[in-house]
Each structure stands twice: as C-alpha cells, then as structure tokens.
Amino acid sequence: MKQIEPVRRVNLTTRVxxxxxxxxxxxxxxxxxxxxxxxxLTSSLNVSRNILREALKSLEAVGLIEIKVGDGMYVSSFDYSNVVDHISFAILRNDPEMAHFIQARLIIEVGLMDLVVRNLDEVSLLQLEECNRRISEATTAEEFTELDLDFHRQLLEIADNPILSEFGAFLGRFFIRAQKLVGMDARDRTAEGHRELLAALRARDVNAAKDVMRRHIHTWDPQLEEHRDKEHPSGGNGGSAS
Structure with a gap:
C-alpha cells in the first residue's frame, strides 16, 4: 500500500x-x-534580508525587476526572451524526443498562418522567396539548416507577436538536431514544401497555407524515422540524436 506523503512546505524564497x-x-x-x-519589504513580508535578496535576484534574473545599486529597485520593461530562455533550458535539459518538437511545431506553426496571411506584404513575401531560392541551391548541410531555420523565423517575425517570435529558440534546436540525422537529404523536399506554402500565402488562402504547413512538418516523420533506423539497425530505442 502506498504511504501518505508528507505535505511539502513551499520554498520561502518562492513565496516572497x-x-x-x-x-x-x-x-x-x-x-x-x-x-x-x-x-x-523585509518588515512587510516578515522575512530575513537574505531571503528577500534571494527572491529579488531571482526576479531580476527573469527580467521582472531591475536592481540599481545605491539607488533602489524598479519594475523592468518585460522581456519575453528572458522567460523563454528559462523555459527553453528547463525543457531542453530533459532531452525531449524529436516527435515532441514536431508536435509543438504543428500546434504553433500551423496556427501561425492566420497572423502571417493577415500581416504579409510584398516585401516580406519576396524575402521568403529569396530565402527559399537559396535553400534549393545550398551545397552543405550547415548552410541548408541555417537557411531553413531562417525561413521559418521570418514567418514568426511576420506574425508580429513577440511571444511567438521567441519560439525561434525551440526551432533552432529542432533544426540542428534534425540536420544531424538527415543532412542534405531533405533539401529538395523542403524547398518544394516552401514553394507550395508561398503559393498559398501569395493567394492569401489561410486554409491552404495551414494544410501545406501541416504536410510540410509531417514530412519530417518518415525522414527522421528512416535515419534513426539506420543509426539503430538492431532495433534501438529510437531516441533522438544528441
């Protein structure tokens, strides 16, 4: 029989x-x-100065406050990147499966198309087309990876949402790990998927853009699986590359 676990007291610094x-x-x-x-603050919160300072340093680390030595403490302009950095570290340190990255991309990038179609202008569209042209001509896996990542980051920027823009940190990790597995094998298929997406965007067809993006992301499933099988011919656990 499972024993009743003791109630854990919330860390005092966290409470502060x-x-x-x-x-x-x-x-x-x-x-x-x-x-x-x-x-x-120490008087109002009824805590020691050491506990208070730990809490203040933590709040400063995530960008919520700014401590000016000899002056005081101030509320900061909120910086989404600080929060995302902490979240990214917490997630990535657990070495998630590539499938989890793909699931996250499906949820975020497919939904992103509403904002992209709404905000897209001719200049942005031409920049995306130029980036994809360079993808189709890439000669190394590193160049292909960087350009592919840049293409998707441009889409995030067009959406003009600072929280979504920070998703680029997750994308970067995905592309780097995927590149280690598939190298240049995905270049032509990727460029073709981008061309289909650009056609839907130029037509301002949100539903078509979502369908193309969904198919485009799903093309990674068989490619990654194929290369994992090559790396683990004896039937390994299918984990993602490190």
Missing part, C-alpha cells in the same frame, strides 16, 4: 517572489516604477 509579483500587479506598477526599499 510571489508576494512581490502580487504587489506589482495589484498596484498596477509599470516599467520604471520604484519598489519599496529592502527595509520596508
């Missing part, structure tokens, strides 16, 4: 961080607004 975030939110503080002094 949450209290400070609640204070910022409830008082509608914005970038540049000053926070109370350490003395006031």
């Amino acid at each position: 961080m949450e209290s400070i975030k609640d204070y910022i939110s409830s008082n509608n503080l914005g970038p540049g607004d000053r926070l109370p002094s350490e003395k006031v």
Whole structure:
C-alpha cells in the first residue's frame, strides 16, 4: 500500500517572489516604477534580508525587476526572451524526443498562418522567396539548416507577436538536431514544401497555407524515422540524436 506523503512546505524564497509579483500587479506598477526599499519589504513580508535578496535576484534574473545599486529597485520593461530562455533550458535539459518538437511545431506553426496571411506584404513575401531560392541551391548541410531555420523565423517575425517570435529558440534546436540525422537529404523536399506554402500565402488562402504547413512538418516523420533506423539497425530505442 502506498504511504501518505508528507505535505511539502513551499520554498520561502518562492513565496516572497510571489508576494512581490502580487504587489506589482495589484498596484498596477509599470516599467520604471520604484519598489519599496529592502527595509520596508523585509518588515512587510516578515522575512530575513537574505531571503528577500534571494527572491529579488531571482526576479531580476527573469527580467521582472531591475536592481540599481545605491539607488533602489524598479519594475523592468518585460522581456519575453528572458522567460523563454528559462523555459527553453528547463525543457531542453530533459532531452525531449524529436516527435515532441514536431508536435509543438504543428500546434504553433500551423496556427501561425492566420497572423502571417493577415500581416504579409510584398516585401516580406519576396524575402521568403529569396530565402527559399537559396535553400534549393545550398551545397552543405550547415548552410541548408541555417537557411531553413531562417525561413521559418521570418514567418514568426511576420506574425508580429513577440511571444511567438521567441519560439525561434525551440526551432533552432529542432533544426540542428534534425540536420544531424538527415543532412542534405531533405533539401529538395523542403524547398518544394516552401514553394507550395508561398503559393498559398501569395493567394492569401489561410486554409491552404495551414494544410501545406501541416504536410510540410509531417514530412519530417518518415525522414527522421528512416535515419534513426539506420543509426539503430538492431532495433534501438529510437531516441533522438544528441
């Protein structure tokens, strides 16, 4: 029989961080607004100065506050990249399967087409076409990988959503790992998939663009599986390349 597990007390530093975030939110503080002094915070929160400083350093690390030595503490302009860096590290350190990257791409990049079609202009479309032309002419796996990544990052930029733009960090990891497996084998198929997508975008056909993007991402499934089988001919666990 499974034993009842003891209730774990929430880390005090974490509780202090949450209290400070609640204070910022409830008082509608914005970038540049000053926070109370350490003395006031330690008294209000009833914690030691060491605990408070740990919490403040953690909040500064994720970009929520700025500590100015000799001046005080201020609410920062929120930087999405700081948060994404922490999330990326937490996810990638667990070495997720390539299939998980593909699932994430399907959810985000297919849905992205609504914003891309809405915001796309002729200049952006020409830049995408030029990038894809260079993909079709790439002569090394490294060049192909970088250009392919650039193509998808351009789509994220066209969407003009700062949170989605940071998804490029995840994309980069996917393309690097995929390139180690398939090398140049996917170049022609990738360029053709991009051409189909560009045709749908030029026609401003959102549904067609979503269908093309979905098929384009799914083409990675058999390619990666084929190369994993070559790496593990004896029937290995099928894990992703490191």
